[in-house]
Amino acid sequence: MKSCITISLVPSLKGGPWILWDSLEKSVKESARLGFDAIELFTDGPQAGEKNELRNLLNETGLALGAVGTGAGKVLNGLTLTHPDQNIRAKAISFVREMIDFGALFNAPAIIGSMQGSYSESTSKQDALNYLTDALEELGDHANTQGVSLIYEPLNRYETNLFNLYLDACEFIDQLSTNGVSLLADLFHMNIEEDSISDSLQKGARHLGHVHFADSNRKPVGNGHTNMAPIATTLQEIGYDGCVSAEAFAWPDPLTAAKTTIDSYRKFFS
Ligand SMILES: [Mn+2]
Structure with missing residues (x-):
């Protein structure tokens, strides 16, 4: 498994569930200093920092790029893969495609979370599921051609239906x-949706590609009431070897949140 930490390069979304917020350089170096294996990036599009900056920083620190988020497509541009407007769905697909290509330069998968959207009065559930199917078929095959996977994220009931x-x-x-x-x-x-997180991970181990590591309240692990030990044991038992990536609030501040996260990671996974 790899310990991984989220870095947001979108200052306008401050307060969202990402741990580090400073410049790319400062954040990558801080992550390396604390002992993380990888970083997960949240950017406003398919680039990070100056030309070659990310590659140079990863080379210099030995960190991997664990994944790239695509949520800016929705949050900043109003795009989703299940939008009733065909034109917007097409833009959403091309945004994700560019993010897949960006991540693939560093062997990192792209994540579809909020970009999945929801069904609504203007899109039936069946239509939305058909749109999502079509998008994942196309984007999954595209990710394959780029040598990476595409990560789809189920969300809690307040964020998608x-x-x-x-x-x-x-x-x-x-x-x-x-x-x-x-x-x-x-x-x-x-933590909000499952009867047992461990049971679900065990039964669905065949598709597990990425883990977002956060406590019951989205704070860094150690600040809430999720019983993490059995979940960590399950991840080890099923042979999960991907990223355990801290997608949590920068609470009480980014550095403390990063430190709490790496301490929790070591406590539960080493
Ligand atoms: Mn997540």
């Missing part, structure tokens, strides 16, 4: 023709 439960998402992925899509287990969302 498409897939809230990890195992429902597993069955959905089973039905796709593409083998380019895997799943994200976000321990904050799962």
Whole structure:
């Protein structure tokens, strides 16, 4: 497994669930100093910092790029893969495609979280699921051609009405023709939705591709009431070897949050 920490390069979204917020250089160096193995980037599009800056920083620190988030497509540009307007869906697909290509330069998968959208009065549930299927088929195959996977994230009920439960998402992925899509287990969302996080991870281990590491209240692990020990044991038992990536509030401040996270990671996974 790899310890991973989120870095946001979108200052206008300050207060969101990302740990480090400073410049790319400062954040990557701080992550390396604290002992993380990888970083997960949240950017406003398919680039980070100056030309070659990210590559140079990763080379210099030995950190991996663990994943790239695509949420800015929705939050900043109003795009979703299940939008009733075909034109907007097409823009959403091309945004994700560019993010896949950006991540692939560093062997990192892109994550589809809020970009999945929701069904609504103007899009039926079946239409939304069909749009999502079409998008994941196309983008999963595209990710394959780039040598990476595409990570789909079930979210809690307050953030989407498409897939809230990890195992429902597993069955959905089973039905796709593409083998380019895997799943994200976000321990904050799962804390709200699952009967047992460990049981769901065990039963759906076949599709697990990424983990978001956060406590029950989205604070860094150690600040809430999620019982992390059995979840960590399950991840080890199923042989998960991907990123355990801290997607949590910078609470009480970014550096303390980063320190709490690496301490918790070591406590539960070493
Ligand atoms: Mn997440």
